[in-house]
Amino acid sequence: MKKLTHWAVSALTAFSVTAATNVMAEDSPVPDTVNFTVPFGVGGGTDVWARFMAPNLTSHIDGEPTIVIKNQPGGGSLTGTNLFYKRAKDDGSSIIGTSASTLFPYMLGDKRVRFKLDDWTPILASPTGGVVYVQPDLGVESSKDVGKLLDQQLKLASQGPTRLELPILIALDLLGADVKPVFGMKSRGAGRLAFERGEATIDFQTSSAYIRNVKGLVEANKAVPVFSVGVMNNEGNIVRDPAFPDIPTFEEAYYTVHGKQPSGMQYDVYRKFLAAGFAFQKVIFVPSDAPSDVLAAYNKGVREMIKDPKFKAEAAVQIGPYQNAVGLDIATYLSDAVTISPEMYTWIADWLKAEFNYKL
């Protein structure tokens, strides 16, 4: 019955489309209207990112499809992503934009996750960086004094044990800092407010939020940056973030304290979540079932888009001075980033249990 319905609908739609748009001779494989699912509410970070991308995508994809943004918030993006997995059309007219909070539950085996990332093709990934900063009264005057953080208890206002702060919490623990996270913040912005109120003594923001809201605090001597998470270069090494060339990376901070490079299981897990949460912070996916010429058209479109100087200039303001990743290789990198080995899974499960009494 379902098949029959589907057939009848597509026949009717096909008829209606041919009847109505016969005149449109534009030979583009991408459908005229594309539904862009954003599994977050209007006005949030991912929504603003998607709304920035949508018109740029339209003007670079052949046939200039109309892109309609559909917000489907809930479950920290899992509700909307699950629904997309269930309902997305396989003709390329449905695409989705995800965020770190979509990937982390997937990696941690959250039982609410009903989608499989392998069934989707990523066409664009927007990376971000992030900076950890502390209150000036902790005795840390610059990032060189990072060692002084280790002999005091630090409070970090966090959204929850498995949210975007996860790699930061792992990193600080690796560094040897005694961090006591206070969970239940509504957003990273609420966490920053707790820092500004003086409740939290250490905080962390992604690049755009740091530039927007924390730089001013640093200039007014109300915050001291300690380290950034850095960016990965082409050789796969973490180097200083181009947005914050003066702030050392976590690896440098670790070296300052311990006199050697970080290594071992905990560092591997950190790198894993860092890649998923920051290098692939926002990703646009198209279901892989879509016809290959549609996927090719999307890929061609985003390639042209990221070369466009106008886009580059605007993107630097909107999402930071990072190179958006496109092309077929991001699929490989992404699937590598979100695959967790059983040993790593056991480690993170034990760590979450021991640190925060959180059961995976």
Add this chain to the structure above:
Amino acid sequence: MSVFFSAFDQVMSVMHLSYLMLGVVIGLVVGIIPGLGGIAGMSLLLPFIYGMDPSVGLGMLMGLVAVVPTGDTFTSVLMGIPGSSSSQATVMDGFPLAKKGQAARALSAAFLSSMMGGVVGAIVLSVFILVARPVVLSFSSAELFMLTLLGLSVVASLSGGSIFKGLAACGIGLLVGTIGGAPATGDFRFTFDIDYLYDGIPLIVVGLGIFALPEIVSLLIRNKAIASEGNELGQGLGQGIKDVFKNLPLVGRSSFFGSLVGAIPGLGGSVVDWMTYSFAMSMSKDKSQFGNGEIKGVIAPESANNACSCGSMVPTILFGVPGSGSAAVFLGGMLLLGIQPGVSMVTTHLDLTYTIIWSLALANIIGALLCIFLTRPISLLTYIKFSVLAPIILTLILFAAYQATRSLGDFVALGGIALLGVMMKSANWPRPAFLIGFVLSAGAENYFFQSIQFYGDSWFSRPGVQIIGLLIVCGLFLPPLFKYLKKKKGDSNTPEPAVAHYSADIWIAMVFLLTGVVFAYQIWDEQMLTQAFPMMAIGLVVFSAAFVIYDFMKNRGLIASTTEVRQGLVYVAGFFVMSYLYFEIGFLVTTFVFTLLFIYFFAKGGVVKSLSISVGLLTFLIVMGRVMSVDYPEGLLDPYVLSVVNLI
């Protein structure tokens, strides 16, 4: 000062004014349609906004954000449907006024006080924004926790006759509010492995279930027009305006309070209407009319909610942390316009800030005037036989609820809460107490643990905490004290209303008790931080429910029979069936068929009437779907309808 006037000049330009008007009109439309709110309006505006001149774009955004709490008054007053969370308290007295045939009076009073609230809010904002930063930062988690307590203390005055019924209802509200992730640990509670419950039940669903559906059920049972007492409509309009001028101090107080509460991030505007409602009540000499159609009960929350949406601009503009849902939308719009919130908004970009404030005041005035203009024709709705309106209202409610998370769960949760609502309404249990408990639950728990973790035991020695604590104590104990002194003097003219006991009391108390036990069993094994708060709520429920049962047993002779409860439950069962059909068969098809049959057979509306109403409703839904990209449950048959529509 020159910035102040140059911004004014800017606002008054034709370009700015016309975009502001566009924002206002869209804001009114999405405000009137329940369940949409600013977020849907925003998605309409956003395509325009990208790349617009910031000051013009801000005007349009502001027009939208400012008038949503004005427009939603229509459904609150006329149909008892709280259009958004900010107009729930308006339902309490607005709808009874409509039932008395005074819809026009309630509406015009509401709109005028909205306008004044908005303007007062804008004035407060224009001064406050310059000094707000340290004030806002001084509200730490400890003070925010005390503010949620202040909100909860309102339950005492809203409980009417029986304080234990109020406490039990509030406790159940708190408990239902804990469904979902525990803020302090991230553990999930009371989800019963149902995906829908992981996020908790959405506020709009709870509001519709506890207020709107029970009202509709009881109207259906009586099946007359909403306005059962005849009244000259024309007089109402002027009367409402006079009412507002008579209560100017109340408007001033409520607006001032509203704008301050809005300015504190974290509390949000969802309780400010209830707080001002209860203040209005405790300040009045004659409390008997509250809940039965007291105009002050409309004026106070309406002045407060518009002022609150002005106030919520403070944290949005200064900190980039939105103070409410619509402020979040506004923040998104600001970012798209390329305006960065933060301190620079009061230093280098003060002109933009004043553009926002002037637009806010102007949008409030224009919005309220438009609404007053519309009041008379729209109030006529209350004179239509209710069974004709019922399918339209039902569709609107389902439509509103489905926008919450777009799943069948919204309908099921709506029905479940409505069950509770019907029982509570018929036995005169205070439904606002339930809602307030629900709304404040997450905040109370979250801020309590946060303040303990941040400050340890020293949190209650903070001066802010002590000041708010003093306010709570005064609010709780002064009114009874005055009453007592008055009684002693012997000049009590108004006889104490007899505390009525209803036969359904025992059932409701038993249901509460059972819920408490089941929830306690569910959470027994969890870690301390996860179970502490729900356990407190359970304790409150069990204790007060037990007291209600005890009281019931003691007064066995005085029990009034409960009205309409059995019929009501049958209707709710019918609702479950209908909402299932809406979901499975398809929202559009079911709306059409159900409306047609219902009006033809049940309301005996004739062929022309039933056809035209059902076609009209269908057209409305399709247009909404197209223009605002709203989704409906597609079900089995809707795809066919949609493909036919696509042909046209």
